[in-house]
Amino acid sequence: MRFMKNPYINAAVITAISTFYAAVFILTSGDMEFAGILSHSQTLNSAFWNGWTAFLQQGNQKYIGYVYLLAAACVLILSFIRKRNYDEYQVGILTTSLVITGILLLILFPIALLLVMSDSNYAVETLVFLVAVHWSVFLAVNLGLLLRWSRG
Numbered sequence: 335m336r337f338m339k340n341p342y343i344n345a346a347v348i349t350a351i352s353t354f355y356a357a358v359f360i361l362t363s364g365d366m367e368f369a370g371i372l373s374h375s376q377t378l379n380s381a382f383w384n385g386w387t388a389f390l391q392q393g394n395q396k397y398i399g400y401v402y403l404l405a406a407a408c409v410l411i412l413s414f415i416r417k418r419n420y421d422e423y424q425v426g427i428l429t430t431s432l433v434i435t436g437i438l439l440l441i442l443f444p445i446a447l448l449l450v451m452s453d454s455n456y457a458v459e460t461l462v463f464l465v466a467v468h469w470s471v472f473l474a475v476n477l478g479l480l481l482r483w484s485r486g
Contacts, residue, residue, distance in 0.1 A: 341483075344428065345413035348476060352406035355469055359399030369393075373455045383456050386463060398466055405473045412480040424483055431479070435472050442468060 362368040369391050378384060389395070446464050450457040 340419055341413040341416070341480075344476075345410050348409050348473070349406040352402045352409075352469070352473065355465070356399035356402040356406070359395040359402070359466075363396035363399070364393035368458075371458050373457075373459065378455060383459060387456065387459050390459060390462065395462070395466075398470075402469070402473065405477060408477060409473075409480060412477075412484045415484050424479070427479060431472075431475055435468075439468060 372387055372390055374387075442464050446460055449460050
């Protein structure tokens with residue numbers, strides 16, 4: 335796990351994944367084909383899912399993409415501010431964060447599959463929501479760790 339000590343590798347991986355997700359969210363924003371595969375709002379008796387569907391139908395997921403790009407830029411800047419490697423304590427926190435993220439991912443996607451199989455309405459919305467929540471939480475935790483690390 336020697337590569338985990340290098341903050342530039344962490345920044346490169348996070349930036350690459352964030353840029354990919356941002357591109358997906360920005361490019362699907364306002365796309366007619368994407369809007370066509372969404373369920374019609376007010377199909378379920380759920381204000382949350384109806385609101386999320388309306389959010390996606392209006393093309394507002396581009397703002398999630400912009401936030402991901404901003405967060406990736408912050409990760410890059412914070413990683414380059416301090417020119418030293420992570421110590422063992424920080425590598426342990428980062429490794430734990432990656433393991434927990436992986437476990438949550440392994441738990442979330444079977445749940446999403448179960449939701450989609452039990453009711454195919456809102457299938458796309460569910461998957462987009464889970465991806466957005468998963469990566470947003472990961473970015474927030476990583477930015478928090480980087481802020482603590484850059485101050486110390």
